Amino acid sequence: MSQITPVPVADYLGGLRSLPHPHLAQMAADGRAQGLPIVDDATGALLHALVRATGARRVLEIGTAIGYSAAWMATALPGDGLLITLEREAERAEAARRHFVAAGVDAKVNVMIGDASRYLHKIAGPFDLIFQDADKGQYGPMLDRLVSLLSPRGVLVTDNMLWNGEVVPGFVTTPGRNAADTAAIADYNRRLAGDPRLYTTVLPVGDGVGVSVRVAAEAGRGTHE
Ligand SMILES: C[S@@+](CC[C@H](N)C(=O)[O-])C[C@H]1O[C@@H](n2cnc3c(N)ncnc32)[C@H](O)[C@@H]1O
Structure with missing residues (x-):
C-alpha cells in the first residue's frame, strides 16, 4: 500500500465507505x-464493486x-461463487483460511x-475477474497465461501499477523501492497499455490499480459493439 491520494482526501472518502463484513477491520489491523x-480500503472497496458490477462468479487471485483483498472480493460473490487464491507462504495461507471462516466466506x-x-498451468479457467498482486517481477511473465484464463469479457485487475509513483519518470527524487521491481512494473504497464487483447485504464487508487477488460475477439480497439 502507498499514499497517492492526499491524506485528508483519503480520510474523507474513507468516511463514505462501509465494510462488507466487520471482520475486515480485524484483518486490516492484523496485516498492518x-x-x-495488503491493499488499502479504497482498493478493497474497488475490488468489491468490480466483482458485483461484473456479476463475477469465478475469481482468481495471485x-x-x-486474505484481506480476497475477503473484500469474496463478500461480493454470490452464494455459489468461487474465489481461488494462490499464496506461496504456508503460514500466511493458514492465517487467511482462519480469517475467511471469521468473515463467513470460507465456503x-x-x-x-x-x-x-x-499452479497457473494446472488451473482451469475461465475466470470472470483475476486480481494480480504477487511478485512484481512475475507480472510480465504471468500476463499471457492470465489473459488466457479470463472469460470473454473478463477483467484483469493489477495492483501497484504506480509503485508509490516511482514508475513516473522524474516524480520521485529519492527512490525507495527495489529498482528491478520498478523496471518490471514500468515494462508491464507499457505492455498492458499496448495489448490489443485488453482495454486498460489505471486508476490512481491505493498504489495504482489497473483495470483491464478483455476485448472480444471480433471487436477492434476503439470500435463500438
Ligand atoms: C502484496 S502481498 C498480497 C496482499 C493481498 N493481495 C492483500 O492485499 O490482502 C503479495 C503476496 O503474494 C505472495 N506471492 C508472491 N509471489 C508469489 C508467487 N509466485 N506465488 C504465490 N504467492 C506469491 C507473497 O508471499 C505475498 O504474501
Whole structure:
C-alpha cells in the first residue's frame, strides 16, 4: 500500500465507505501489525464493486497474504461463487483460511499453497475477474497465461501499477523501492497499455490499480459493439 491520494482526501472518502463484513477491520489491523503489503480500503472497496458490477462468479487471485483483498472480493460473490487464491507462504495461507471462516466466506474461497507460476498451468479457467498482486517481477511473465484464463469479457485487475509513483519518470527524487521491481512494473504497464487483447485504464487508487477488460475477439480497439 502507498499514499497517492492526499491524506485528508483519503480520510474523507474513507468516511463514505462501509465494510462488507466487520471482520475486515480485524484483518486490516492484523496485516498492518505484521507489516504486510495488503491493499488499502479504497482498493478493497474497488475490488468489491468490480466483482458485483461484473456479476463475477469465478475469481482468481495471485498473492493472498492473510486474505484481506480476497475477503473484500469474496463478500461480493454470490452464494455459489468461487474465489481461488494462490499464496506461496504456508503460514500466511493458514492465517487467511482462519480469517475467511471469521468473515463467513470460507465456503466460497479455496486457498492454494504454492508458487503461482507453477499452479497457473494446472488451473482451469475461465475466470470472470483475476486480481494480480504477487511478485512484481512475475507480472510480465504471468500476463499471457492470465489473459488466457479470463472469460470473454473478463477483467484483469493489477495492483501497484504506480509503485508509490516511482514508475513516473522524474516524480520521485529519492527512490525507495527495489529498482528491478520498478523496471518490471514500468515494462508491464507499457505492455498492458499496448495489448490489443485488453482495454486498460489505471486508476490512481491505493498504489495504482489497473483495470483491464478483455476485448472480444471480433471487436477492434476503439470500435463500438
Ligand atoms: C502484496 S502481498 C498480497 C496482499 C493481498 N493481495 C492483500 O492485499 O490482502 C503479495 C503476496 O503474494 C505472495 N506471492 C508472491 N509471489 C508469489 C508467487 N509466485 N506465488 C504465490 N504467492 C506469491 C507473497 O508471499 C505475498 O504474501
